[in-house]
Amino acid sequence: MRERKMAWTAMPATLRRLVEERLGAPVTRHQRAYGGYGPSVSLRLQAENGARVFVKGAGPESNEVNWRTIPYEQALYESGALAGIAPAYRGSVTHTGWHLLLLEDLGQGGRVPPWTPERARAVMSDIARFHATVKPPPVVLPLPPDVGGNWTRVASDPVTRSAFMALFAPGTGAAAWLDGTLPALRAAEDDFWSAGRLSPEVAGRSVFLHADIRSDNLRVRDGRLILFDWAAAAIGPAIFDPVFFLPSLVAESALDPEPLLAHYRAALQSHGIAIDERAIDAAAALTAGYFAAAAGLPVPPLLPRLRMVQKAQLGPALRFATGRLGLPFPELL
Numbered sequence: 642m643r644e645r646k647m648a649w650t651a652m653p654a655t656l657r658r659l660v661e662e663r664l665g666a667p668v669t670r671h672q673r674a675y676g677g678y679g680p681s682v683s684l685r686l687q688a689e690n691g692a693r694v695f696v697k698g699a700g701p702e703s704n705e706v707n708w709r710t711i712p713y714e715q716a717l718y719e720s721g722a723l724a725g726i727a728p729a730y731r732g733s734v735t736h737t738g739w740h741l742l743l744l745e746d747l748g749q750g751g752r753v754p755p756w757t758p759e760r761a762r763a764v765m766s767d768i769a770r771f772h773a774t775v776k777p778p779p780v781v782l783p784l785p786p787d788v789g790g791n792w793t794r795v796a797s798d799p800v801t802r803s804a805f806m807a808l809f810a811p812g813t814g815a816a817a818w819l820d821g822t823l824p825a826l827r828a829a830e831d832d833f834w835s836a837g838r839l840s841p842e843v844a845g846r847s848v849f850l851h852a853d854i855r856s857d858n859l860r861v862r863d864g865r866l867i868l869f870d871w872a873a874a875a876i877g878p879a880i881f882d883p884v885f886f887l888p889s890l891v892a893e894s895a896l897d898p899e900p901l902l903a904h905y906r907a908a909l910q911s912h913g914i915a916i917d918e919r920a921i922d923a924a925a926a927l928t929a930g931y932f933a934a935a936a937g938l939p940v941p942p943l944l945p946r947l948r949m950v951q952k953a954q955l956g957p958a959l960r961f962a963t964g965r966l967g968l969p970f971p972e973l974l
C-alpha cells in the first residue's frame with residue numbers, strides 16, 4: 642500500500658514546460674519519490690542536458706495540509722536559513738492548481754535505515770549544531786500548542802481513549818494501566834509547555850526546530866545530516882526534536898535511545914546550552930501522548946500508511962516515557 646503520487650507524465654503540458662525552462666532542456670528521466678506518508682507531489686527529474694532536480698509540491702491530488710505548507714516551506718528556503726542543513730533551493734513554479742518547489746536532488750545516497758551507531762550519533766550532533774547555530778528566520782511559526790495536551794485528550798475524550806485502548810490485546814489490563822498512569826503522564830506533558838517558558842537551564846532555549854525528524858525526512862551523507870520536508874518547522878524548546886525523533890530511530894534499529902540523547906545533550910552543551918532532566922521527561926511524555934492519541938484512529942483516505950508508522954513509533958515512545966517516569970510499561974498489540 643503506497644500513497645497516490647502524481648506522475649510527471651500526468652502533469653499538464655504547460656506546467657511541465659515551465660519546469661523544463663528552469664532545467665534548460667526537456668526532461669528525459671522522471672521518477673516518483675516515495676518515502677513520506679502524505680499526498681504531496683514528489684518527483685526526481687533529469688533533463689537532456691544532465692540537469693537534475695527534485696520537485697516537491699501541491700497539486701490536484703494534494704490535501705489542505707500540502708497546500709498550506711508548501712508556501713511555508715518555500716518561505717523557509719527563501720529565507721536562506723536552511724543553507725547547509727537542507728538541499729539547495731532552486732526556485733518555485735506555480736500554475737493553476739499547482740505549486741512546486743525545485744530542490745537539489747539528493748539522489749538515493751545517504752538513505753537510512755539501515756542505521757549504524759555512527760549515523761545515529763551524526764544525526765544527534767548535527768541536530769544540536771543546527772539548534773545552537775541557526776537563527777530562526779522571521780517566517781517561522783511557534784510550535785502549535787495542540788502538539789501537546791494529548792494525554793488530557795485520552796483522559797477526557799472517549800473516542801480518543803477507545804482508539805488508544807484498541808491497540809492493546811483484550812484482557813491485558815490496559816484500562817487499569819491507563820487509569821493508573823494517566824495522572825503522571827498528564828503532569829509530565831503539561832510540564833513541557835511550562836518548561837518551555839522557563840529558563841534556558843531547564844528546557845534548552847527556544848530554538849528553530851525541524852519538528853518532524855524521521856528517516857524519511859533526512860539523509861546522512863558523508864557523516865553529515867541533511868534535513869528536508871520543513872513543513873512542520875517551528876520555534877520551540879530544543880529538546881522536542883531529538884525526543885520526537887528517537888522513537889522512529891528505535892523502531893528502525895536496535896539502538897538504545899538514552900546514550901544517543903546524552904550525545905545530543907553533550908553536543909548542545911558544547912555550545913553552552915544545557916537541558917534539564919525534567920524537560921526530557923516532559924518531552925518524552927508529550928511525544929508518547931502524541932502517538933497514543935493518533936495511532937489508533939481511522940486511516941485518513943490520502944495517508945494509507947500513516948497509522949502504521951505512528952503505531953511503530955508509539956511502542957518505543959511509550960517505553961521511553963514510562964521508563965523515564967518510573968511507570969509500568971504495557972505491552973502493545
Ligand SMILES: Nc1ncnc2c1ncn2[C@@H]1O[C@H](COP(=O)(O)OP(=O)(O)O)[C@@H](O)[C@H]1O
Nearest residue numbers: 674676677681683695728745746747748857870
Ligand atoms: N531533495 C531531495 N532529493 C531526493 N529525494 C528527496 C528530496 N526531498 C525529498 N526526497 C524524497 O521524497 C520523499 C518525500 O519528500 P518530502 O519532502 O519528505 O515530502 P512528504 O513527506 O510531504 O511527501 C522523501 O521521503 C524522500 O525520500
Ligand SMILES: [Mg+2]
Nearest residue numbers: 677857858870
Ligand atoms: Mg516527508
